[in-house]
Amino acid sequence: METIEEFKKAYSITEQDIENLMSVKGLMEKHQDDFIAKFYDFILKFKDTPQFLSDNEIVSRHKEKVKWWFLTLFEGNYNEEYLRHLSKVGEVHVKIGLPCHYVNASMNFIRRYCIKALTEEFGCSTHRDALINSVDKVIDLNLDAMTISYREEELRTYILPRRFEYNLIEFAKRFAFTVDLLLLFALMISSLFVLGFVGHEVYSIGIGETPVETGILKILGTLLMIWAIGELLSAEIHHLRGGKFAVTAFLTLAIAAVIRKILIATLSTEKIADILTLGGIVLALGIVYWLIGHSEKA
Ligand code: HEM
Structure with missing residues (x-):
């Protein structure tokens, strides 16, 4: 609709x-x-x-x-x-x-x-x-x-008796709405967990367990995830209010997750080939994101 x-x-x-x-x-x-x-x-x-x-x-x-x-x-x-x-x-x-x-x-x-x-x-x-x-x-x-x-x-076209099918569809609509509400709730809980990660990283830097440079990059990566979850939450709220679901919100989350991985990988002794692979994934996701955005505007 x-x-x-x-x-x-x-x-x-x-x-x-x-x-x-x-x-x-x-x-x-x-x-x-x-x-x-x-x-x-x-x-x-x-x-x-x-x-x-x-x-x-x-x-x-x-x-x-x-x-x-x-x-x-x-x-x-x-x-x-x-x-x-x-x-x-x-x-x-x-x-x-x-x-x-x-x-x-x-x-x-x-x-x-x-x-x-x-x-x-x-x-x-x-x-x-x-x-x-x-x-x-x-x-x-x-x-x-x-x-x-x-x-x-x-x-x-009715396959089942009309009244029964109507009630079944009504039930399915309410069920889908409940699933959406549960998804919203799960997203809110996830963002709290991710916030917990930030707290943990700050604590690790404070007690000297993690070097400051590494810690800051990890925090930035985690904040990126919170931002992406926020995007997903907004998309879900928009959907619950009757709008179309924005697939791009999921892509944003995936891009944020891979960028976070790249940030962390650059700090470790990870092979350059692995980092390049992650870069390729971000590029591919970015192209899909752009294509979807472009087709929605057209
Ligand atoms: C532009 C014209 C009309 C408007 C704006 C209108 C508005 C409404 C509204 C707001 C409801 C309540 C829906 C709900 O429960 O959420 C309703 C229900 C209903 N309407 Fe209309 N209506 C219109 C025309 C008609 C006509 C012409 C008839 C009958 C000749 C009719 C018969 C009914 C009946 C029987 C219900 C269910 C009432 C109940 O059991 O609570 N409506 N309508």
């Missing part, structure tokens, strides 16, 4: 748009009860709505959630979490079998509702036009993100 930045780029959402949307949050808050009442009048006209909003409990839960969603349009926090939430809403709609056509039509109603509210407040002015432009963009982004699951559903 695309990142929120890619979505923003696709819909040309600028800082000015975000400012515009946030500037009418108060106005939309005033309208929220009227909005939900009219939204419900609208969706109750669909033939099969009672089938989905089948009892009072579901209706009141849905009303609260839609109201909350409506206000998030004007909060300006369009980040990975926001995107994840939109795709979750889409998944819930797909799971209950809600026709995509209902969502598209409802979104059209919401767009018209916002335009009417802005016109009543600001009249037919250029300021109103700029606000409508920003509202249009964020609504289009929402519709796109909320209907991804419908598009995925069309492409999906």
Whole structure:
């Protein structure tokens, strides 16, 4: 799935748009009860709505959630979490079998509702036009993100019973998320261990066990590892927030590990051929790093 930045780029959402949307949050808050009442009048006209909003409990839960969603349009926090939430809403709609056509039509109603509210407040002015432009963009982004699951559903062929397969995929997604969290935890622990190495080296220099020159080079090599682990941690956090995983973070770690080995090797009586081999490995990893970076930019 695309990142929120890619979505923003696709819909040309600028800082000015975000400012515009946030500037009418108060106005939309005033309208929220009227909005939900009219939204419900609208969706109750669909033939099969009672089938989905089948009892009072579901209706009141849905009303609260839609109201909350409506206000998030004007909060300006369009980040990975926001995107994840939109795709979750889409998944819930797909799971209950809600026709995509209902969502598209409802979104059209919401767009018209916002335009009417802005016109009543600001009249037919250029300021109103700029606000409508920003509202249009964020609504289009929402519709796109909320209907991804419908598009995925069309492409999906079911081997197992539909409901069972859906739940299995949901479980696998949560499992993958847990594995990512464990990886994050393991990386944090590793960085603490590496910090321990630095402490040990400083201690060795202090008590005269390691010559200062050797010790400093070893510390530098270890700090390089900490920096690489930090890169990996940032990549993992980015991934957990919904971004693509950066393979280059692993390459950075591998390059740092080999450079550390070279630093240590130059201090010992290691054969020059071994050091040259390590240099070759760094060069090869560097070329792969450059190629990946280059292909991502292209
Ligand atoms: C643009 C229009 C819509 C928006 C923004 C919207 C928003 C939401 C949200 C935020 C949720 C909660 C998802 C979650 O649990 O994380 C939800 C669930 C749901 N939506 Fe919608 N919805 C829309 C249209 C509709 C329509 C037209 C129907 C029915 C005719 C519908 C029926 C439902 C139902 C039945 C649920 C599950 C409620 C529950 O059991 O908690 N939605 N929707």
